[in-house]
Amino acid sequence: MFRSAGEPDSQERFDGVTVFVEAVRLGGFARAAEHLGLTRSAVGKAMARLEARLATRLFHRTTRAQSLTDDGQIYYEHCLRAQAELQAAEAQMASGRHDVAGRLRVSMPVLFGRHCIAPILLELARRHPSLELNLSFSDRPVDVLAEGFDLAIRCGVLGAESEGLRARKLAVLRKRVCASPAYVAACGQPRASAELAAHGILIYRRAERINTWQLPDATGKIVDLALTSRLQLDDLEAIADAAVAGMGLAWLPEWLVRERLRSGALVGVMDDQPGATMDCHALWPATPHMSLRLRLAVDALVEQLPALLYADGGDGSGDTNGTN
Known part of the structure; x- marks a missing residue:
């Protein structure tokens, strides 16, 4: 495929993006330069080229610090999402070459976990012999981050305890x-x-x-x-x-x-009377990269839990889109 004169190629389009993300994440050009093994001058020039290509200013610059402009904040968020998609794609490619391994620590309600969640996860472990499962059954709302859980199952409205976590709806109960x-x-x-x-x-x-x-x-x-x-x-x-x-x-x-x-x-x-329903969610720490074993566990629950709950084909399907 030919490109018109002045149109950047793929390499040029991504030139400076990594430097930009690291400068924002680390809080300045100097720290980004040290982390990436570049000179501060090289980082500054990379940012200047990126801003010129985008025809917008990404940083407010002072003698002491750099801060994002509104356009810079928007571009940064898009860059983070693109990085997350690339990491997910790499993990998916790796899943075709390597068995799922490592420990997955999961918290779940006692009865619901025993009847509905554990059978799905145990079948996942059967198919992946290198996957280590640590299943905890408790009706108290555990602190996922403080107690070191990789995944928690919650039934009901999510409150302040879900801060710092990502959530995905599994089913409607x-x-x-x-x-x-x-x-x-x-x-x-x-x-x-x-x-x-x-x-x-x-x-x-x-x-x-x-x-x-x-x-x-x-x-x-x-x-x-x-x-x-x-x-x-x-x-x-x-x-x-x-x-x-x-x-x-x-x-x-x-x-x-x-x-x-x-x-x-x-x-x-009273089957002719409508009744309240309750959402069931999977929760996990909001980290930049989702491990393959966690992704497969959540996907298995999304795919299999509604059918297990409602073998009659009723509407118990979960939302396949993740939310923060």
């Missing part, structure tokens, strides 16, 4: 109101949330906190229902067992009761 056929035969079933007070309710209570049920009110708006009950348990699996035993109505994750619903041990109640 649904919950179902259910009961045993024997309970429904004996007590009937409610048609709306206003009728729940007349029924036996199985309540999830943990650390002195009672979880509210999130169901529509008479107007169809999803609201928090603070229900009371003589039966309060701090284990979701135990609540499911109590529901099967005919002890009352339970509001439980669909992934937990799916097999019980299929077998007929439980039946859905």
